[in-house]
Amino acid sequence: MLVVEHLNFAYPPPGPDFLQTEALRDISFGLGTGEVLAVMGASGSGKSTLCHVLAGLAPRYTGGHVSGGARAAGYDVLATMPPAGAVGLLFQDAATQLFNPTVEDEVAWGLEALGTPPQRIGVQVEEALARFSLLDVRMRSPWTLSGGQQKRLALAAVWAMRPRVLLLDEPLGGLDPQGRAEVLAALETLPQSGVTLLLTTFRPQAAALAPTTLVLAEGAATSPTPTVEVLRDEARLVEAGILYPPHLWPTLEARCAPSPAPGITVQDVHFAYTDGHAALHGVSLEIPQGQFVAIIGPNGAGKSTLLRHFNGLLRPARGAVRVQGKDAANRSTGDLAREVGFLFQRPEQQLFAATVYEEVAFGVRALHLTDVSGRVERALARFELAPFAQMPPSILSYGVQRAVTLAALAALDTPILALDEPAVGLDGREWARLLAWLAERRAAGVTLIIVTHEMELAARADRVVALANGRVVADGVPDEVLG
Amino acid sequence: MSVALDFYVHRESWLHRLDPRVKFWGMLVGFVVAFLLSSLVAQIALLLGLHLLLLANRIPWAVLRRLWRQMALLMVLILVLQPLFAPSGAVLVAVGPLRLTMGGLVQAALLATRTLVIAFFVGALLFTTDQRALVQAFVRLGLPYTWGLTFSLMLRFLPAIQQLFVTVREAQAARGWVAEGNLFRRFREYLPVLVAVIIGTLRMSDRLTLALAARGMAPPASAGTSESPQRTVWRDLHMRSTDWLVFIGITLALLAISFELIAFGG
Numbered sequence: 001m002l003v004v005e006h007l008n009f010a011y012p013p014p015g016p017d018f019l020q021t022e023a024l025r026d027i028s029f030g031l032g033t034g035e036v037l038a039v040m041g042a043s044g045s046g047k048s049t050l051c052h053v054l055a056g057l058a059p060r061y062t063g064g065h066v067s068g069g070a071r072a073a074g075y076d077v078l079a080t081m082p083p084a085g086a087v088g089l090l091f092q093d094a095a096t097q098l099f100n101p102t103v104e105d106e107v108a109w110g111l112e113a114l115g116t117p118p119q120r121i122g123v124q125v126e127e128a129l130a131r132f133s134l135l136d137v138r139m140r141s142p143w144t145l146s147g148g149q150q151k152r153l154a155l156a157a158v159w160a161m162r163p164r165v166l167l168l169d170e171p172l173g174g175l176d177p178q179g180r181a182e183v184l185a186a187l188e189t190l191p192q193s194g195v196t197l198l199l200t201t202f203r204p205q206a207a208a209l210a211p212t213t214l215v216l217a218e219g220a221a222t223s224p225t226p227t228v229e230v231l232r233d234e235a236r237l238v239e240a241g242i243l244y245p246p247h248l249w250p251t252l253e254a255r256c257a258p259s260p261a262p263g264i265t266v267q268d269v270h271f272a273y274t275d276g277h278a279a280l281h282g283v284s285l286e287i288p289q290g291q292f293v294a295i296i297g298p299n300g301a302g303k304s305t306l307l308r309h310f311n312g313l314l315r316p317a318r319g320a321v322r323v324q325g326k327d328a329a330n331r332s333t334g335d336l337a338r339e340v341g342f343l344f345q346r347p348e349q350q351l352f353a354a355t356v357y358e359e360v361a362f363g364v365r366a367l368h369l370t371d372v373s374g375r376v377e378r379a380l381a382r383f384e385l386a387p388f389a390q391m392p393p394s395i396l397s398y399g400v401q402r403a404v405t406l407a408a409l410a411a412l413d414t415p416i417l418a419l420d421e422p423a424v425g426l427d428g429r430e431w432a433r434l435l436a437w438l439a440e441r442r443a444a445g446v447t448l449i450i451v452t453h454e455m456e457l458a459a460r461a462d463r464v465v466a467l468a469n470g471r472v473v474a475d476g477v478p479d480e481v482l483g
Numbered sequence: 484m485s486v487a488l489d490f491y492v493h494r495e496s497w498l499h500r501l502d503p504r505v506k507f508w509g510m511l512v513g514f515v516v517a518f519l520l521s522s523l524v525a526q527i528a529l530l531l532g533l534h535l536l537l538l539a540n541r542i543p544w545a546v547l548r549r550l551w552r553q554m555a556l557l558m559v560l561i562l563v564l565q566p567l568f569a570p571s572g573a574v575l576v577a578v579g580p581l582r583l584t585m586g587g588l589v590q591a592a593l594l595a596t597r598t599l600v601i602a603f604f605v606g607a608l609l610f611t612t613d614q615r616a617l618v619q620a621f622v623r624l625g626l627p628y629t630w631g632l633t634f635s636l637m638l639r640f641l642p643a644i645q646q647l648f649v650t651v652r653e654a655q656a657a658r659g660w661v662a663e664g665n666l667f668r669r670f671r672e673y674l675p676v677l678v679a680v681i682i683g684t685l686r687m688s689d690r691l692t693l694a695l696a697a698r699g700m701a702p703p704a705s706a707g708t709s710e711s712p713q714r715t716v717w718r719d720l721h722m723r724s725t726d727w728l729v730f731i732g733i734t735l736a737l738l739a740i741s742f743e744l745i746a747f748g749g
Binding site for chain 1: 489491493613614615635636639640647650651653655657658659660661675676678679683686687690691692693694696697698700713714715717719
């Protein structure tokens with residue numbers, strides 16, 4: 001059903017001064033009808049490229065050079081584009097590719113494109129919605145759904161077309177733990193449905209869905225091996241940059257005595273969005289300089305809203321925010337950037353400069369800091385970005401883009417760091433880099449305020465603040481709050 | 484991602500079920516009538532009728548109020564400027580060259596009501612017709628499907644592009660950017676943001692091209708050929724007898740009003 005023989009693929013060079021980037025090197029494997037294979041690899045190892053080649057999208061739509069052979073559902077995908085009814089692909093950033101006004105229209109769209117008779121479309125839409133537990137949101141707009149729901153919808157839309165080969169590119173990518181659990185539950189039923197399944201992932205839970213796993217590192221692959229064996233060899237997965245298990249993490253303990261100076265003070269802050277939706281109802285927090293605070297809570301609890309008050313991106317409707325003891329009300333976000341370094345979610349939307357170097361230098365120049373090149377080069381080295389320095393950030397992989405936003409922050413050397421979900425979608429190597437930097441900042445006495453769904457990270461904070469419905473519902477040491 | 488431009492209010496009602504082509508025709512006739520009627524009382528009656536129609540078809544007050552609020556600034560401008568620029572009849576107040584006249588006031592009120600009537604006719608279509616049916620209506624009226632798709636993609640992605648702009652501005656502010664200097668300098672500082680937004684938009688459209696191709700969108704050249712099947716439509720539009728009756732009713736109303744205006748001069 002799926003045969004890959006000595007497959008090589010290289011992307012066209014991003015500019016005249018660059019070499020073409022080799023993404024896949026001599027990949028061979030085969031899958032029979034109804035078989036399931038996991039492809040494990042770190043970010044940038046060639047997982048998405050493999051999916052795009054097998055779906056007939058690369059090099060057809062991306063450019064680049066391909067050699068070797070690849071057949072899926074009886075189609076020579078290098079020669080002809082396989083129909084969507086034969087080979088289905090779930091994209092890594094599935095959410096941004098939903099474009100219909102309602103959930104059920106989204107599922108029906110592909111069936112209409114296939115020319116399915118109208119009376120059968122209804123039946124297949126119904127089955128797909130039921131299978132992925134989307135019946136109760138069928139009339140909602142896809143872009144009002146949670147991350148997990150969006151991913152399930154994208155999956156339902158592909159599955160409804162009944163492809164014989166289904167390619168899932170990082171089905172758990174970019175999701176918080178709740179979204180991951182939802183999608184994983186949906187995926188667990190797929191292997192019994194008779195579809196030939198290839199899924200790429202760096203998460204052991206997802207790989208465990210497949211009896212065999214192939215490990216991809218820098219474009220080259222191992223031969224398919226029983227998944228239990230692959231997962232048992234933890235050291236190897238760590239070495240390939242896929243895993244970074246918590247027992248290997250740095251301690252993240254403070255190495256300075258706690259400081260009596262105030263870091264961020266929030267007094268009875270209320271906030272409502274312009275659509276009338278109230279997000280914060282009287283939040284008060286006193287965060288001393290040098291403390292490591294994890295902010296946790298369900299989606300919509302107001303975590304990001306609160307964090308955005310710390311550097312003036314949002315202003316309280318009532319109440320006050322003080323940064324290092326000084327009222328923040330009359331200071332612009334650009335001015336507060338001297339004290340508060342801020343990391344946004346979705347790094348791919350934050351990058352605006354022509355090169356990675358310029359991206360990292362932007363803040364250093366805007367704040368008129370000294371030693372621009374020294375700061376930028378140290379930050380690039382810190383996040384292993386030197387090879388990408390002259391590349392446009394927009395073409396890099398998610399993990400590298402995340403590293404660029406972190407480097408841009410590191411170059412400013414601020415006494416306070418406010419990070420919104422820094423760990424979403426990171427593979428092992430990226431976790432290792434993030435944690436090493438956090439440990440170093442912590443040792444330097446920097447205040448760390450991190451919004452996170454990752455309880456392993458929250459457990460290492462000095463203090464955990466739990467929000468729900470715009471209110472602080474728990475505030476204390478990790479053992480106390482996390483139970 | 485931000486919300487899309489969508490005005491549809493999902494309800495079960497007679498007006499919701501009406502064929503979108505009939506509703507579209509009704510809206511066009513409504514425009515013509517709004518322009519033909521020169522009596523303020525008739526316009527107010529029409530506006531009131533539209534409110535009753537929408538409320539009877541389970542469009543909540545909040546939605547109508549939002550439309551009023553969106554129109555408010557335009558209404559104020561019309562009511563303030565129209566009497567001053569088009570004075571007629573008895574002068575009520577005169578300050579320098581500005582004269583406030585009775586005729587001007589009535590004309591302003593008429594223009595304001597007419598504008599509202601038009602807005603509520605558009606609302607009657609958009610509040611009760613989902614985007615899919617709207618696009619389908621245009622396709623059935625002869626527009627190619629790709630145009631319809633482009634239209635709904637535009638509604639979907641325009642707010643996303645605007646959001647991209649906000650996101651980039653915020654990212655820059657968070658890294659120390661402060662708006663300063665004269666207008667020219669500020670404009671120059673906005674250029675990199677525009678470039679970033681354009682690059683972001685291009686990337687968005689690249690990803691969308693892949694997504695459409697992966698889900699069976701045939702390239703225009705091969706659509707309908709043996710290589711790619713003809714697109715089918717789930718829940719296609721069908722004119723029921725009620726739709727035909729309403730269509731005839733609207734057309735008769737148009738004829739009656741035109742006849743009366745021609746025969747009796749308004």
